[in-house]
Amino acid sequence: MQTRDFLKLAGLTIAQRILPAPLLAFWQQAAGAAAAGRKVIIVTFGGGVRKAETFSPEGLRNIPRLAALRPSGYFYRNCLNEGVLSHFNSTASIVTGNWQRVDDFGFEAPGSATLFEQYRKSLKAGPLDAWVIATNKSFAAMGASGAREYGLPFGANVVLPKQLLLEAINDIVKKPAAGDLSDRGAVQQRLETILQEGYEGVGWTIFKGGRQMDKHVRTTLTRAMGEFINGPEAPTSGDELTFFITREVMREFAPRLLLVNFWDMDVAHWGSYSLYLQAITKTDRLTGMLWDEVRENPKYKDNTTVLILPELGRDGDVNTANGFLNHRSGDASCRNTWLLALGAGVTKGATDTPIRHVDVAATAASILGIRAEGMAGSPAKEILV
């Protein structure tokens, strides 16, 4: 019999006698969190950023919001990615709790059950209670695995807002008569058309009514898209769109489990350090705004744990192919980043003790009060004591 099966049968009274006090406290904490309907938001501060430009003495100026939030949360100075250094595999490792080695560009689903599937199956949560909102357009398969007894029926809703935007822009570029790109009205109109027409082709996976988009979902997202297009700032960024959609989903559906994937900083591949730094600062701002929403939204305030981490770093400046442009070298700059935990149940502090990417899903599972199956990672008890 496995230890945890034994504990399940024995219950807390017996567990109190056989478990070390810290572990027992941790388990009780997790059980309490579940009872309180705790919510979890995982934010991948991506796609690919080094410590050098973030939580280093010279990098802090790029992330004023996170730097200010750090003392109010628990900070891991070392967060290790020991898996494949592609965006899809790295993020899939975070949401499954196992190092994923599938297709780098999202043509295969994760090989083991995602946190979304485990959560929904375990707690019989509804289809609108777990979402993935991703800037990276190759993340359509991030919401559900190919694992037996799991899969699409238990997966998360996956929304790829940037892909939607790209389709709209592409369409307008090809058809000048439809208006040019400075005409926000034309873009909005096209976006709405796409939402009405065929969302599957542009990265939607909505698990309701036989994969038909729910009217409420469509209305909500169309409105959010319009607000984005007509917003006060020139919308140059897929991450801005991801934030707006995320906020709408939080306000309308209040899911308990949410993965938000920011990705703009992967512009580093273009070889512009300044654009990379701008993207970092923008992501910092958007992450700060997301935290503001958590604190101000009554459905999230005081019951939500936010886990923020880069899915990978980028190559170091020395002895690599081309420094910050890439993220495949496997050096420490690429593999070792950081994690900041904020919100409900999180104690204040910081540690040099490493946490691994595969520990994130296990931690989130504990917070949600589910028994995660088959995860290589372990719950991060430091933040939940």
Added chain:
Amino acid sequence: MPPPHFDFEHVPVTFAAYFNEQLRGWETLFPAEREYFERLGAYLEKAPAELFAPLAALEPRMGVTPKSWPRGRFTLEQVDFLNRNALYPEWRRVITSIFESINPALDAAVKGKPRLLIVLGPADLPVGPDRMWTRIKGGRRVALQVPEDVSRFGPMLLDGLADRCAAARGPHSAWVVETGETLGAPLTQATRLSYDRLKRYRGRLMEEVQKIAEKGEVRGPRQLGEKLRTLSPKDAEWAGDPVMAEFVRATLLAGNGTLLVNNTFVEWASVQAIRRAKPSFLAAGFGIRNKVKPFSSLLIFADQDAATPIPTTADMLGSYVDLEVFYQYVWQEAGKYVEYRNNTAYLFLAEGMDEMLCLAPPDFTLPGGLLPLPALNRACAEWLGV
């Protein structure tokens, strides 16, 4: 000239595959690369089995079998096999360790000769010399006498250097890589690469990439690279030079933003030239990149001018930030190779700026006082012996 033949039966298959892949592209290698692989091949043929023992032990643990990895085969399947393997980090460490053992013997055969790298920033950077080259450690600042007409700065500095070096040491031994067309304009013998002059070829590549992406014919960047392997710069000046044609194609397609950003092209082409051709003389001339436009910037392979009526504007400050990093990358790339160690003078300048940063061996001498550009040019020529 056909590639040399080596007996590599005793070399573990994942290592031999890398070497054989290089031999397959023999006709597109620079002379410096051919010399290196001939040295490496000869060394490996006689290398003791102990050198490869850790790799030979690791390969079965990685699942390398004659079926998963037939000897002599190296395709995208093998690349994916390595990338996704749980033991990939260990494999990289073992490969690095093997090269650390090999390199001293290979490096010992290289004869040093004076080399010169000139990195030239654009005019219009919004900072003074005190904010330039901040990532380069060491060196000395030298006051320059600059011409009133800034456009003459680069030509006066380089005046004839590249061609004289190419005449003395071969066409691939002297390179001028630039965003614009001014530095390389008078060249007749040296290797010249210009982002602007490659506009037609870049446009053709971007169209092809866009078409392929729209058709959904490829799964990822590696497959895309394979698909575009045959798309050589037929309409560019390198049509008759397979080595440079392949270099240009690879630089534009394997260098991330090189198709899209002028300075990225100059940086990556310079780094690749240093890594592969090991030129004695290289001048890298950077420029100002354009600002990213709303919306159309998301369509990275679309023609940015055609995609939006918003006027194209230069990003001075952004270019300055970008270039501070690129100066460092070009400089440190040369430092990785024995050909450049202890015998290379590095000059960092910017058009119109009255100060330069010089890192050089003690025997690279400059006249004292305010230094006119022709005098600097003469000092460089004397250093190179051309």
